[in-house]
Amino acid sequence: xxxxxxxxxxxxxxxxxxxxxxxxxxxxxxxxxxxxxxxxxxxxxxxxxxxxxxxxxxxxxxxxxxxxxxxxxxxxxxxxxxxxxxxxxxxxxxxxxxxxxxxxxxxxxxxxxxxxxxxxxxxxxxxxxxxxxxxxxxxxxxxxxxxxxxxxxxxxxxxxxxxxxxxxxxxxxxxxxxxxxxxxxxxxxxx
Numbered sequence: 001x002x003x004x005x006x007x008x009x010x011x012x013x014x015x016x017x018x019x020x021x022x023x024x025x026x027x028x029x030x031x032x033x034x035x036x037x038x039x040x041x042x043x044x045x046x047x048x049x050x051x052x053x054x055x056x057x058x059x060x061x062x063x064x065x066x067x068x069x070x071x072x073x074x075x076x077x078x079x080x081x082x083x084x085x086x087x088x089x090x091x092x093x094x095x096x097x098x099x100x101x102x103x104x105x106x107x108x109x110x111x112x113x114x115x116x117x118x119x120x121x122x123x124x125x126x127x128x129x130x131x132x133x134x135x136x137x138x139x140x141x142x143x144x145x146x147x148x149x150x151x152x153x154x155x156x157x158x159x160x161x162x163x164x165x166x167x168x169x170x171x172x173x174x175x176x177x178x179x180x181x182x183x184x185x186x187x188x189x190x191x
Contacts, residue, residue, distance in 0.1 A: 022107030031074035031089040034101075035067060044101075047109045048138060048182055055116045055136055056097060062138065069099030069114050084110060086151050096133070098159055102148035111148040113137040115156045132175040133160050141181045153177050 020028035021039040028034045035041070044063060051062040056069070072092035077085055083105045091097040098115040114136045117129035135156035139145040156177070164173055 022103060025077065025085045025103060025105070025107055028077055028087070030076055031070055031087040034077070034087050035070045043107070043109055044112070047112065047140070051138070051182060054118070055114050056091070056119060066099060066112050066114060069097055069116070070101065080147070080151050082147050084148060084151070086155065088155060096163055100152050100155055102151055110143070111137055111139045111145050111152060113152045113156070115159055130175065132173055133163065134175040135177045137177055137179045138182050139179060149177070149179060
């Protein structure tokens with residue numbers, strides 16, 4: 001009973017910190033904490049909707065591929081100068097492929113991205129992967145997302161330079177940014 005009373009007192013006094021979630025980004029010590037929160041999973045699923053693409057896997061849900069590149073070795077979150085947050089990580093067992101997500105201070109996804117090699121296994125594409133990484137960015141059709149895309153581009157360019165310098169015979173330079181709009185089911189619900 002004493003433990004329960006102490007816990008209730010600590011909660012009432014604000015001593016217990018909220019856990020990492022889109023609503024409490026400052027509590028996230030790394031990207032893995034964020035992506036494994038149920039609230040972020042729901043936010044990402046609503047943001048990307050049912051989009052499909054061939055970035056890591058042929059014609060697969062973009063949601064699954066984005067989680068894949070955010071689910072490996074994590075980086076420490078970065079607070080951007082405008083107050084937004086940049087969370088990054090790399091794909092487990094394939095750290096050349098990386099993921100990023102930019103969230104507003106309120107925890108809304110502004111953009112997600114994958115630094116990948118556009119791997120394909122089935123026609124009509126030529127089988128294999130490109131030698132240079134491309135940053136595929138997914139942004140909402142509404143709102144101003146230029147700062148989010150610019151932050152991701154700076155991050156991707158730096159990571160691509162690291163890859164190229166480490167293994168110039170294996171990797172080509174950064175191929176650029178491909179931006180794609182998403183319907184963002186959250187905005188559709190709010191209308």
